[in-house]
Amino acid sequence: MNRCLFPAVLVLVPALAMAKVGSTTSERIPVEVTEGRQIYEQYCAACHGGQGEATADWSKPDEKGEMPPPSHDESGHTWRHSDAMLFRMIAEGWRHPFNKTNRLTMPAFKDILTDQEIQSVIEYLKTLWTDDQRRYQQSESQDANQAENPS
Amino acid sequence: MKVIPYRLNSAVSGFLLFTLATVMPALLQAETANGGQSVRAMTTNSSSVLLVLRNSGLFAFDGHSATAIPLPQSASAFRPSSLTKGADGQLYIGGPGLGVWRYDNVSERWQSLNDTLPDLGITAVAAHATEPGTLYAYHSQAGMLRSRDGGAEWVKVDSGPREPVQAFLHSDMPGSMESGWLFAGTTRGVARSMDCFCFWGDAGELRGLVSAIDYDPSAPENVYVVIEGQLHHSPDGGETWAGLDTPQAVTALTFSSTEGLVVGTENGDLLSRNVSGKWVPLNE
Numbered sequence: 001m002n003r004c005l006f007p008a009v010l011v012l013v014p015a016l017a018m019a020k021v022g023s024t025t026s027e028r029i030p031v032e033v034t035e036g037r038q039i040y041e042q043y044c045a046a047c048h049g050g051q052g053e054a055t056a057d058w059s060k061p062d063e064k065g066e067m068p069p070p071s072h073d074e075s076g077h078t079w080r081h082s083d084a085m086l087f088r089m090i091a092e093g094w095r096h097p098f099n100k101t102n103r104l105t106m107p108a109f110k111d112i113l114t115d116q117e118i119q120s121v122i123e124y125l126k127t128l129w130t131d132d133q134r135r136y137q138q139s140e141s142q143d144a145n146q147a148e149n150p151s
Numbered sequence: 152m153k154v155i156p157y158r159l160n161s162a163v164s165g166f167l168l169f170t171l172a173t174v175m176p177a178l179l180q181a182e183t184a185n186g187g188q189s190v191r192a193m194t195t196n197s198s199s200v201l202l203v204l205r206n207s208g209l210f211a212f213d214g215h216s217a218t219a220i221p222l223p224q225s226a227s228a229f230r231p232s233s234l235t236k237g238a239d240g241q242l243y244i245g246g247p248g249l250g251v252w253r254y255d256n257v258s259e260r261w262q263s264l265n266d267t268l269p270d271l272g273i274t275a276v277a278a279h280a281t282e283p284g285t286l287y288a289y290h291s292q293a294g295m296l297r298s299r300d301g302g303a304e305w306v307k308v309d310s311g312p313r314e315p316v317q318a319f320l321h322s323d324m325p326g327s328m329e330s331g332w333l334f335a336g337t338t339r340g341v342a343r344s345m346d347c348f349c350f351w352g353d354a355g356e357l358r359g360l361v362s363a364i365d366y367d368p369s370a371p372e373n374v375y376v377v378i379e380g381q382l383h384h385s386p387d388g389g390e391t392w393a394g395l396d397t398p399q400a401v402t403a404l405t406f407s408s409t410e411g412l413v414v415g416t417e418n419g420d421l422l423s424r425n426v427s428g429k430w431v432p433l434n435e
Contacts, residue, residue, distance in 0.1 A: 085329070089328070094328070097325070
């Protein structure tokens with residue numbers, strides 16, 4: 001019996017070790033997501049909601065005539081933007097063109113967050129979407145890349 | 152006894168022939184001109200020639216004469232309702248039961264773009280203002296469809312505004328997160344969204360069934376719509392609207408680089424607006 005087990009151990013142990021290495025590799029994305037979540041909670045959640053849910057009336061102008069911070073979860077439209085556009089909005093800020101005020105309602109974070117930190121926030125936002133939305137956003141990102149760098 | 156009916160038949164036939172010979176040229180003339188037929192949709196081609204869709208067909212009007220452009224064979228049983236020009240000057244037509252078609256200027260034939268549509272229930276077609284291959288179509292059940300390859304592949308991108316879309320347009324008005332804006336004329340008024348389909352909201356408080364919509368490409372904040380024959384203008388991208396007086400009920404409109412704003416009327420006339428705001432007939 002032991003003789004039978006020995007070869008099995010020889011085969012399985014390296015395989016399990018490989019699997020362990022593999023799972024460590026695949027955990028790199030969750031690490032980025034975890035970091036993104038921490039940054040999101042620190043800088044974004046106050047306006048966009050702890051789970052990206054925003055406020056109930058985010059799709060209508062508020063009493064100042066400004067569009068409120070939008071939801072980032074599956075009920076919002078963040079998933080409709082390419083990675084490049086999301087990066088630009090976080091880095092440079094944004095105001096809706098029909099706002100009645102001139103201020104940048106979405107502040108620019110390029111002097112606060114590194115490029116990697118902004119990218120981590122985007123990776124975290126992707127966890128708030130449905131599979132279909134992630135697929136759509138991935139396709140938008142590919143199209144945007146292609147338009148930016150036509151080969 | 153047989154002679155009388157024969158003579159009668161000859162007389163009737165003769166009268167009919169005479170009537171046809173007299174009336175037909177006039178009818179044909181009227182057909183190629185406005186014929187009193189309401190204008191259903193308008194656009195221009197790459198040479199700024201006005202293209203006018205009437206119940207009797209599609210006509211190219213170069214300022215002096217109107218030339219008929221045969222519609223796709225499939226259109227004979229259906230009424231095309233939407234006519235638009237692509238960023239590269241290509242002409243597109245669409246309508247319920249017809250789907251979407253592109254006019255090939257070289258072969259002078261229509262090409263079907265319907266292979267990947269859910270079905271032919273398209274009520275409105277729009278072309279991207281600056282990207283030649285990007286087209287939008289509104290399907291009564293599926294909502295908003297987009298093609299980025301000139302109509303070879305249509306993909307559902309959005310459900311569209313809450314109310315059904317009757318007419319819509321893509322505009323390169325500045326301020327969008329992406330490449331422009333979509334204005335949809337619905338049964339309730341005008342809905343507006345950036346072309347990322349981020350969110351459809353009301354464009355101002357204008358209410359009613361919109362039958363036509365266009366904008367001034369040289370001053371993109373200027374948007375024009377027709378609601379129940381009344382022409383309306385917004386100088387600020389749809390935030391506010393004011394009615395414009397016209398001598399007749401308006402049914403269609405377009406912008407021509409030579410004539411400026413041109414409207415088609417219920418009576419079939421084409422009118423352009425001169426610098427003093429006066430409507431001047433364009434004679435077909």
